[in-house]
Amino acid sequence: MSISLVLVPAALAVVALSRAEAGPDDAGRTVCRVSTRMRDPRLLAAALADTGARVDPEPTAREVLTASWLGVQARFERGAPSAAAPEGVWTAHLTGDVDEQRAASVVAAVDAAYGRRVQQAVLARLHQRAGAAGLSVESQSWQGDDVTLVLTVGAGVAR
């Protein structure tokens, strides 16, 4: 019996990026809001830095992250828990020189950087824990941006 699987790491919610929605804040400024699939504040901070953002504060404050690029500021807040994301996903609130289209573009760039960070984290975790799980890494190869590992199942693992 053989099976194929699709798995989503815990750092990702099983939701798609939402469309950007613009509206005024309490000060009358236009704010563009975009809900994301991102869940891990440490990886989010790293992804923001990857896009050239200045991130403040460091991800010790786990419920809010702010980032700024030239002319654009973003405040990331963790949303309410849901079935798809029990710990809540991060929503971006963008202000400055930004409209819905640019907001979506900015968040898509952050999402792409976040995906690469998740990929690195999953790859590192796999290498770190494979041995203890009774697996050995037989090979690792890259095809474009995707990496494939062949793992050999060792003795003692359910077959």
Next chain:
Amino acid sequence: MNVHRLLVTISADGTVSARTQGVTGPGCLGHIALLEDLLDARTTASEHTEEHLRARACATAPLDRLGLLRVRTAQVAP
């Protein structure tokens, strides 16, 4: 002796696809939990491979109970 392998592809968007190779019998279901724990991930879709559908080596009920199975009946060997 048949070698059991797991082929794991980690995409740049962070999602993971995996496939068992050379695994016979219902024990391959244990690999789902193994991979989920190893990768700190949860399975969102699964299906038997063509290899399995030819061999029909084990019942599909366990996967059905997990709500994970999508059998491609068009590929079931006569």
